[in-house]
Amino acid sequence: MSIAKRAVQLSALSKRFGAVEALQEMTLSVDEGELFGFIGADGAGKTTLLRILATLLLPGGGKAEVSGLDVVDSYRNIRRRIGYMPGRFSLYQDLTVEENLRFFATIFGTTISENYELIRDIYIQLEPFKNRRAGKLSGGMKQKLALCCALVHRPELLLLDEPTTGVDAISRAEFWQMLGRLKEQGITTLVSTPYMDEAALCDRIAFMQEGRLLAVETPSAITTLFRRPLFAIRARQTWQLITWLRSTTEAHSVYAFGRAVHYTAKCPGQTPDELLEALQRQGFTEVEVMRITPGIEDTFMALMESKTGEPDG
C-alpha cells in the first residue's frame, strides 16, 4: 500500500503585513499529483500563500514545506523544483515568444527540446506567433506563454497565481484543459482563482477569506456543506425581485445568479408553491420557483456569510 507523499504541507502558517493579517494559522496538506485550487476574493491571501510557497516571502509564523523541504531553510533547493507564475504578466515584453521560452529554459540549465513533450500541447498554439514580441500577444496567449515558461524546466510543483484573470472565456477553458493534462504527467499544481466555475475542475479546493481557510474539500463534497433548501427564482422584474426578497423577514440569503435569484429562507419549511404564491401576490409576473441543489458558488457565499467555516442551518 502506498501512501501519497505530501507535495505541500502547511502548519499554522501565518503572515501579516503591518496591521493586515494576510494569512491566519493556515493548516493544510496537498498530495503529490493533485490539482489543488484556492478560491477567494481579492485580498483573501491567495497571492501571499503562493509567494511563501515559492520562497519569495518568509512565513510570519508556523511552517510551510514543499516536498518535505522547509521554505526558509531550503529555499534554494525548492526554487529548482517549482515552477511559479505570478499573478501579473511577468515575461519580457520586448523579447519574442521563442526568446522568452529559450531564456527561461537556459536559466534553469535546460533546453526547450529537452522538455518539449511537457509543453508541446500548449506551445503548438503559440508556435505561429513565435517571432512575435511577448508584449504584443493577446491576454490568453500571454498566459499560455507564461505557463510554458514556468513549465520548461519540468518542475515537480507548479504554483499559478490567478492565471486566468483577465482572460477570455475560451482561453480560460483551454488553459484549464492544459492543467488537466499536466496532472496526467504527475505534476502537482496549486492554482488560485477568483472564478467559481474553475473550482469544479480541481481535485480539491480550498475556500479562502481574509487569510483563513473556510473549507477544504473536493468540488462535489464541498456542496454538501450547504444544508438549507435552495431555490432558484425567476421573474420578469429581476431587480425588484431581489430588493423585495431582501426586505422580507423570512429571507436568509438572496443572491443574483445571472438572471435568476438564489434564495434561502430562515425557516426551512417553506415550499416552492408557497413562495410562488407570495411572489405573485406582490405583483411579480412570469414567476418561476425551483428547488435546486447548491453549486460551489452558493456554498462559498454561504460559508463567507457565516465565516465560521460551518454554514448554519
Added chain:
Amino acid sequence: MLSFMGFLQKEFYHIFRDRRTAVILFGMPLIQLLLFGFAIRNEIQDVKLGVYDKSRDAVTRAIISKFASSGYFILSREVRSEKEIEDAFSTGSITEALVFEPDFARRLQRDGRAEVQVITDGSNPNLSRIVSGYTAAVLQDFRNSSVQGSGMEAGVVAVPLMLFNPELKSVDLFVPGLMALILMLVSALMTSISITREKESGTMEVLLVSSLRPAGIIIGKVVPYFLLSFINVLTIIAVAALVFGVPCRGSLLLLLLESLLFIVTALSLGIFISSVTSSQQVAMMIALAGLLLPTILLSGFIFPVASMPLPLRMISNIIPAKWYLIIVRGIMLKGAGFSYIWKETLVLVAMSTILIVASIKKFKIRLQ
C-alpha cells in the same frame, strides 16, 4: 555557465531593442563629445580680426602675419578709421581690432616701446576674454620668437590682459570630464534602471524563483554595460584624437586600465542604487541628481575643485569622477605614469569594493 550566457543574450536584446537605451548608449557619447568639442573650438578658431595699421612698416606687418598664421585669427579686413572699427563691430564683421600707433617701428627703435591697442567686443565678455587672451599669447610669441639679436621687439606693448590659459578652456580639458560623465551615465544610470525595471515589471520575481544566484543576476546585468562602456571609452579617445587632436601623452594602456576601473566603480554605484530602490523612476532620480550633477559640477570637470568652498571640496572627495579626472588628466595631458596616480587609483578601488560588498549584502533573495 550556459544559463549565464542565456542571461547575457537577453540583456543585449533589451539594450538593442529599446531605442531609447540604444540612443543613450551610443548616440549620447558622440553627440556630447562633438557638441562640447566644436562649441569650444569655434570660439577660439575663427576670431575675425580687423587691423587699423597707422604705421604700415616692417614690424607691424610681421606682427599681423604672426596673427594670421596663428591658426586662431582670420584677417577679416583692413580698417582705415576709428569710425570704421565701430561699424565693423556693430555689424559683427570683426570680433577684435588691432590698432597700431603711427611710426610703430621707428618708435620701437627710438624709445624701445610701441603700443598696439587691442579692442574687443565687451558685449560678449566671455568671448572677449578668450580673444584678448589669445592676442596676448600671439604678441608674447612674437616678442619671444622673433628676437633677431637686437632685442628691439621686446618693446611691443599690448594692454596687459588676462593670462591665456589653454588648460581652462580647451577641448583637452573637456575630454577627461566627458569620459567621466559618459561612463557615469552609461554604467551607473543604465544598470540601475535595467535592474529596477525587472523589479517593476515583476520579472525579478520570476528570476528569483529560478536557479540563478543573486551574483549571477547582478553580473549578468553588469557585463553588457561593462563592455558597452569600454567601447564608449575607445570611441571617445579615438574621436578626441582624430577629430580634435587631443593628445594622449601618457600610456594608452594605463589610461584604458584606469578607465576600466572607473567603469567598475560606476557599475557598482548603479547596482547599489538599484538595491536600495525598486522603481525605475526613483533610480533615475537618484542617478541623475546624485551622480550626474555632482559629476558635472563638483568633480572639477567644469569648476576647478581648488576654487570651491571647503564644504564642497570635502563633498567632492566622495565623488568618484573627481579621482578619475585627476587620473585621466594626469595621463592624457601631463603624461603621468602610474607612480603619480596610484593614490587616486587606490581611492577608486576602495570605493568599488565598498559599494559591491554593500550591494551584495542589500540584494534581496526574497521580495521583502
